[in-house]
Amino acid sequence: xxxxxxxxxxxxxxxxxxxxxxxxxxxxxxxxxxxxxxxxxxxxxxxxxxxxxxxxxxxxxxxxxxxxxxxxxxxxxxxxxxxxxxxxxxxxxxxxxxxxxxxxxxxxxxxxxxxxxxxxxxxxxxxxxxxxxxxxxxxxxxxxxxxxxxxxxxxxxxxxxxxxxxxxxxxxxxxxxxxxxxxxxxxxxxxxxxxxxxxxxxxxxxxxxxxxxxxxxxxxxxxxxxxxxxxxxxxxxxxxxxxxxxxxxxxxxxxxxxxxxxxxxxxxxxxxxxxxxxxxxxxxxxxxxxxxxxxxxxxxxxxx
Amino acid sequence: xxxxxxxxxxxxxxxxxxxxxxxxxxxxxxxxxxxxxxxxxxxxxxxxxxxxxxxxxxxxxxxxxxxxxxxxxxxxxxxxxxxxxxxxxxxxxxxxxxxxxxxxxxxxxxxxxxxxxxxxxxxxxxxxxxxxxxxxxxxxxxxxxxxxxxxxxxxxxxxxxxxxxxxxxxxxxxxxxxxxxxxxxxxxxxx
Amino acid sequence: xxxxxxxxxxxxxxxxxxxxxxxxxxxxxxxxxxxxxxxxxxxxxxxxxxxxxxxxxxxxxxxxxxxxxxxxxxxxxxxxxxxxxxxxxxxxxxxxxxxxxxxxxxxxxxxxxxxxxxxxxxxxxxxxxxxxxxxxxxxxxxxxxxxxxxxxxxxxxxxxxxxxxxxxxxxxxxxxxxxxxxxxxxxxxxxxxxxxxxxxxxxxxxxxxxxxxxxxxxxxxxxxxxxxxxxxxxxxxxxxxxxxxxxxxxxxxx
Numbered sequence: 003x004x005x006x007x008x009x010x011x012x013x014x015x016x017x018x019x020x021x022x023x024x025x026x027x028x029x030x031x032x033x034x035x036x037x038x039x040x041x042x043x044x045x046x047x048x049x050x051x052x053x054x055x056x057x058x059x060x061x062x063x064x065x066x067x068x069x070x071x072x073x074x075x076x077x078x079x080x081x082x083x084x085x086x087x088x089x090x091x092x093x094x095x096x097x098x099x100x101x102x103x104x105x106x107x108x109x110x111x112x113x114x115x116x117x118x119x120x121x122x123x124x125x126x127x128x129x130x131x132x133x134x135x136x137x138x139x140x141x142x143x144x145x146x147x148x149x150x151x152x153x154x155x156x157x158x159x160x161x162x163x164x165x166x167x168x169x170x171x172x173x174x175x176x177x178x179x180x181x182x183x184x185x186x187x188x189x190x191x192x193x194x195x196x197x198x199x200x201x202x203x204x205x206x207x208x209x210x211x212x213x214x215x216x217x218x219x220x221x222x223x224x225x226x227x228x229x230x231x232x233x234x235x236x237x238x239x240x241x242x243x244x245x246x247x248x249x250x251x252x253x254x255x256x257x258x259x260x261x262x263x264x265x266x267x268x269x270x271x272x273x274x275x276x277x278x279x280x281x282x283x284x285x286x287x288x289x290x291x292x293x294x295x296x297x298x299x300x301x302x303x304x305x306x
Numbered sequence: 307x308x309x310x311x312x313x314x315x316x317x318x319x320x321x322x323x324x325x326x327x328x329x330x331x332x333x334x335x336x337x338x339x340x341x342x343x344x345x346x347x348x349x350x351x352x353x354x355x356x357x358x359x360x361x362x363x364x365x366x367x368x369x370x371x372x373x374x375x376x377x378x379x380x381x382x383x384x385x386x387x388x389x390x391x392x393x394x395x396x397x398x399x400x401x402x403x404x405x406x407x408x409x410x411x412x413x414x415x416x417x418x419x420x421x422x423x424x425x426x427x428x429x430x431x432x433x434x435x436x437x438x439x440x441x442x443x444x445x446x447x448x449x450x451x452x453x454x455x456x457x458x459x460x461x462x463x464x465x466x467x468x469x470x471x472x473x474x475x476x477x478x479x480x481x482x483x484x485x486x487x488x489x490x491x492x493x494x495x496x497x
Numbered sequence: 498x499x500x501x502x503x504x505x506x507x508x509x510x511x512x513x514x515x516x517x518x519x520x521x522x523x524x525x526x527x528x529x530x531x532x533x534x535x536x537x538x539x540x541x542x543x544x545x546x547x548x549x550x551x552x553x554x555x556x557x558x559x560x561x562x563x564x565x566x567x568x569x570x571x572x573x574x575x576x577x578x579x580x581x582x583x584x585x586x587x588x589x590x591x592x593x594x595x596x597x598x599x600x601x602x603x604x605x606x607x608x609x610x611x612x613x614x615x616x617x618x619x620x621x622x623x624x625x626x627x628x629x630x631x632x633x634x635x636x637x638x639x640x641x642x643x644x645x646x647x648x649x650x651x652x653x654x655x656x657x658x659x660x661x662x663x664x665x666x667x668x669x670x671x672x673x674x675x676x677x678x679x680x681x682x683x684x685x686x687x688x689x690x691x692x693x694x695x696x697x698x699x700x701x702x703x704x705x706x707x708x709x710x711x712x713x714x715x716x717x718x719x720x721x722x723x724x725x726x727x728x729x730x731x732x733x734x735x736x737x738x739x740x741x742x743x744x745x746x747x748x749x750x751x
Contacts, residue, residue, distance in 0.1 A: 011636075051748075080639070081639065086584055115670070116692070116747075116748050116749075117692065130534060133556070133691075133692070133695055133747055133748065134692060134694060134695050134698075150697060151689075151698060151699065152694070152698040167743075169698060169699065169702045169740060170698045170701070170702055183524070184524075185735065185736075187702040187706060187740060188701075188702055196690055199530075200526055202531075203735070204717075204732065206706055206709050206733070207704050207705055207709075208737060218533075219530070219533030219534060220533075221529055221533075225732060227709040227712070227713075227729070227732075227733060228709070246593075247725050249716055249725070249726065251728070268618070271668065273725065288725070288728070288729070288731075290712060290729050291712070332568070334572065337572075338565060338569075341565060341568065342565075345559075345564070346557035346558060346559050347556070347557045349558055349559065349560045350555070350556075350557045350558040354555075355557075359560075359561065362560070363560045363561070363562070366560060366564055367564050367567045367568050367571070370564075370568045371568055371571045371572060374568075374627070375571045376531070384718075384721070385718050385719070385721050387721060388721045391644060441548070441551055441552065442555065445552075454610055456552070460548075460549050460552035460553060461552045461553065461555050462722070463553070463722050463724065463727075466517075481513060482513075484513070484645065485512075485513040485516075488516075488545045488548050488549065489545070490547050492541075492545060492548060493545045495544075495548070496544065
């Protein structure tokens with residue numbers, strides 16, 4: 003298999019002697035089943051074309067690798083700080099490849115596939131990228147970077163910040179702490195139970211929904227072209243300020259709003275700015291034709 | 307229990323393309339319609355850049371005379387208003403150069419400031435340190451260099467690279483003037 | 498992510514750049530965080546931002562008298578025809594808005610495109626193209642204002658007369674166009690290496706983004722001063738570049 007990753011951010015050197023792939027003439031072209039000693043803060047790098055990558059974590063200083071490939075040749079390179087598992091083709095089509103890997107809780111994980119799905123639980127930092135496969139990453143103690151072109155991207159219980167990117171795939175994130183930066187073109191963006199002081203979402207036609215705790219000093223930016231944006235504010239929110247701009251979308255809000263002067267004739271669209279309660283957190287919501295819906299605003303109702 | 311929906315009127319501005327085409331072909335009545343459609347914005351550019359109503363009115367006339375001359379060259383590659391406003395800016399800046407050469411022998415740089423306040427205040431000099439000035443008056447009270455950059459950038463939307471070319475300064479110089487202008491305005495408006 | 502919060506001095510030093518939209522993600526966040534935590538700086542940022550925004554909404558002004566008669570008198574007079582200058586390329590005002598965005602885009606990502614292009618072209622006989630250089634046959638020179646009594650923005654002479662410095666002053670739109678065309682070329686060449694289903698998804702989404710670009714441009718044509726619409730267009734163009742770049746770097750499916 004030819005990786006044409008020009009970025010080549012695989013900076014680690016392969017120091018230790020590689021382990022030979024074992025050949026099995028029964029069901030698989032090759033198979034690996036081994037456990038290697040590993041530093042808790044090491045990096046595990048897994049890549050395949052089609053099939054599945056399944057990663058879990060444990061509280062041990064070792065990595066367990068179980069891998070099978072229908073027609074590809076597996077290769078495992080491991081040192082105490084870096085473990086790399088790849089598969090290559092000798093006769094064209096690789097068939098399906100499956101990795102089941104258990105890593106130390108504090109390890110860093112890089113998982114890449116073309117059409118294979120990626121599922122992982124645990125790790126201190128996770129980077130998971132697929133072209134058409136689904137990506138599902140949970141229970142990361144640090145930062146997660148998730149990407150798929152057409153697959154669905156799911157993340158849950160990520161504690162150190164999230165960056166997620168999909169083209170047509172949907173992004174479904176819940177229980178995220180730390181900075182959030184997510185983008186799609188046509189995929190939907192769902193952010194639930196977010197605890198962050200910095201959220202940035204961008205989509206062209208996907209819809210965006212957001213619920214979460216609001217930091218009084220936080221910044222929350224939602225941008226869509228034709229997608230709709232729906233924000234649900236927590237009932238205990240003491241205050242926030244909003245800047246909502248749309249060219250032709252509708253704006254619905256339970257919050258009391260004051261329209262800025264609109265010079266009709268020279269400017270199209272509308273720009274609404276309002277504050278609820280004592281202000282603080284700042285929301286910027288921009289769409290071209292998408293609708294905006296803001297729910298919550300318990301504080302503002304008292305003013306009406 | 308949501309508040310009423312707000313529907314945005316997607317009004318379609320009529321950019322008077324037909325009148326522009328007629329005027330370019332020499333139709334003076336069509337040109338007058340073009341003039342009336344764009345007069346107030348052109349005047350606004352002139353008066354904000356010069357902070358002098360009388361001079362701005364003369365310059366506005368200069369602008370439209372120039373438009374009449376150059377209209378056949380307008381190819382419609384962008385909005386007419388964009389072309390027109392750029393032409394207006396250039397007329398104002400060239401007037402400044404001419405005037406600068408004439409005045410340099412006698413005037414001081416500060417003369418502009420006093421004159422501008424008198425003009426904008428309708429003859430009475432608005433005290434700088436008294437009550438809040440509105441933004442328009444505060445802009446007029448800016449030093450000329452800062453005022454020009456502020457009007458071009460924040461009001462008219464030109465970028466620093468363009469402003470630098472127009473004013474014969476560096477892009478960095480334009481940014482510095484802009485920041486200075488905003489800080490001075492803040493000072494004036496929060497007194 | 499910045500570990501140490503910045504102080505007021507660093508905030509002041511970066512404030513102008515922040516308002517220009519020139520800071521990267523991390524620096525921007527540092528400034529915003531400090532503004533959120535410091536009353537003095539928070540108020541300063543808020544005031545300057547409000548001034549900037551209010552300035553953009555200032556309306557037209559009416560002169561004290563009707564100026565038409567003075568104009569009419571002057572245009573009635575015989576006018577000496579100007580020498581033909583050729584077709585002036587009118588610089589769309591919105592391009593001004595793109596300049597900062599494009600500069601940041603190229604600065605931040607030109608390395609990636611360069612590497613991607615080089616890797617892809619390895620083994621082929623074509624030369625390496627960096628994303629911020631100009632292929633002589635493909636673009637015209639940057640427009641520049643010509644000063645003087647009859648001033649309108651005009652294009653300068655063809656590329657061969659343009660110095661390296663002038664090439665750096667490519668308009669924002671040209672920067673985007675160049676980036677997009679280079680990446681599109683790579684993507685087209687790579688079609689066979691990618692799974693057909695993926696190609697279909699990419700093409701569909703590129704069309705979506707193109708639709709968004711088209712809508713934004715149409716709206717801008719009617720309201721070229723709109724900062725909001727300029728931002729919308731910027732975002733759509735950035736999204737297109739990002740998608741093309743993602744595709745250019747995708748692994749093959751075999």
